[in-house]
Amino acid sequence: MSISTTANAAVSELNQGPLRGSGLRRLSLPVACLALALALGAPAALSPIPSHPHPAWLKGWRQKNPIWRGIHLGLSSDQQAHQLLKELPKLAAVGVNVVIAEVDYNFDFQSHPELRPAHYVTKARARELARKARECGIRLIPQLNCLGHQSWGGTTGELLAKHPDFDETPGQFPGNKGIYCRSWCPRNPDVNKVVFALIDELIDAFDADAFHVGMDEVFIIGSKYCPRCRGHDPAKLFAMQVDALHSHIVGQRHLEMLMWGDRFLSAKATGYGKWEASENHTEGAIDLVPKDIILCDWHYNKRADYPSVPYLLGKGFRVWPSGWQPLEAAKAFSAFAHGLRTSENNPRLLGYLCTTWGKVRIPQAAEWPPLVEPLQIWK
Numbered sequence: 001m002s003i004s005t006t007a008n009a010a011v012s013e014l015n016q017g018p019l020r021g022s023g024l025r026r027l028s029l030p031v032a033c034l035a036l037a038l039a040l041g042a043p044a045a046l047s048p049i050p051s052h053p054h055p056a057w058l059k060g061w062r063q064k065n066p067i068w069r070g071i072h073l074g075l076s077s078d079q080q081a082h083q084l085l086k087e088l089p090k091l092a093a094v095g096v097n098v099v100i101a102e103v104d105y106n107f108d109f110q111s112h113p114e115l116r117p118a119h120y121v122t123k124a125r126a127r128e129l130a131r132k133a134r135e136c137g138i139r140l141i142p143q144l145n146c147l148g149h150q151s152w153g154g155t156t157g158e159l160l161a162k163h164p165d166f167d168e169t170p171g172q173f174p175g176n177k178g179i180y181c182r183s184w185c186p187r188n189p190d191v192n193k194v195v196f197a198l199i200d201e202l203i204d205a206f207d208a209d210a211f212h213v214g215m216d217e218v219f220i221i222g223s224k225y226c227p228r229c230r231g232h233d234p235a236k237l238f239a240m241q242v243d244a245l246h247s248h249i250v251g252q253r254h255l256e257m258l259m260w261g262d263r264f265l266s267a268k269a270t271g272y273g274k275w276e277a278s279e280n281h282t283e284g285a286i287d288l289v290p291k292d293i294i295l296c297d298w299h300y301n302k303r304a305d306y307p308s309v310p311y312l313l314g315k316g317f318r319v320w321p322s323g324w325q326p327l328e329a330a331k332a333f334s335a336f337a338h339g340l341r342t343s344e345n346n347p348r349l350l351g352y353l354c355t356t357w358g359k360v361r362i363p364q365a366a367e368w369p370p371l372v373e374p375l376q377i378w379k
């Protein structure tokens with residue numbers, strides 16, 4: 001099954017519209033090789049911090065929720081946080097038990113205030129959200145998009161704008177013309193110091209027991225313009241970044257880690273397009289990263305089947321199928337995943353995640369058909 005050129009173009013348009021990127025996705029920060037960081041001595045980035053303080057709540061949540069019914073939203077200001085605060089009970093009422101809040105650089109970072117944009121979420125509001133989510137039985141998982149998506153259109157995200165030496169293609173592509181999005185360099189040991197500090201602040205502010213690192217649609221990796229990465233295997237570079245994040249988030253902080261799954265899929269082998277699967281040789285990373293990472297396997301087209309789901313399950317990962325809109329495509333993906341979970345009785349197929357990408361505002365999220373209808377079969 002192959003996606004047509006038209007479909008690819010449609011996905012491209014979607015990704016570049018006010019959807020997949022708008023405001024949500026201009027930021028992220030990466031990580032780099034933990035081993036290298038250790039070798040170079042990065043105590044600030046690796047300082048031990050207690051794990052989340054609510055193990056009893058999490059244990060109870062797991063017992064009550066064998067199925068994950070989630071929504072992914074952009075959260076870039078206290079105003080939006082206030083909207084989400086009011087929406088959480090409504091989301092719980094339609095069955096949502098996980099909210100992924102993509103904050104990226106839109107936070108009141110104290111460790112790196114130079115990265116704060118004009119509007120951001122404050123720590124007080126994040127704490128308020130965390131409390132309310134727990135009251136509603138919802139796991140609230142913050143996200144900082146790492147490695148790729150460091151620019152959107154002509155705008156470079158805060159990390160590379162303020163630290164241009166972190167760029168995988170430093171000085172290249174003025175105005176971001178000719179590229180999809182910038183990436184940071186996964187072999188620059190200084191990146192970890194910054195990114196881990198930001199992740200720690202988000203974990204603490206959101207009182208998080210899991211963290212989503214993004215890492216989707218990384219088109220620039222192992223660039224000829226990077227003296228560190230030039231000539232290196234993209235799969236190994238990608239895995240190095242994943243491992244570094246995992247070492248910090250799972251190893252140091254004892255949280256669960258989630259990420260998008262597209263770079264682990266071969267576009268050629270699966271028939272998916274180059275956004276939802278890889279044409280830039282990163283797919284071999286699937287055999288190089290820890291199996292306890294939750295892979296959010298996103299696909300937005302209506303298809304007869306979705307071969308990535310059984311493939312990633314077969315590799316031993318927990319897989320969270322993630323749809324969007326239009327409604328018929330979301331229902332098709334949800335139904336496929338539900339059928340697979342039922343037929344194979346495989347609890348590593350977690351449930352269904354609805355992404356929104358600017359197509360619905362937070363105050364209307366709990367009424368959005370592409371959220372409500374695909375979730376109905378998972379109750």
Ligand SMILES: [Zn+2]
Pocket residue numbers: 168184185186187188222223226227228229230
């Ligand atoms: Zn590099």
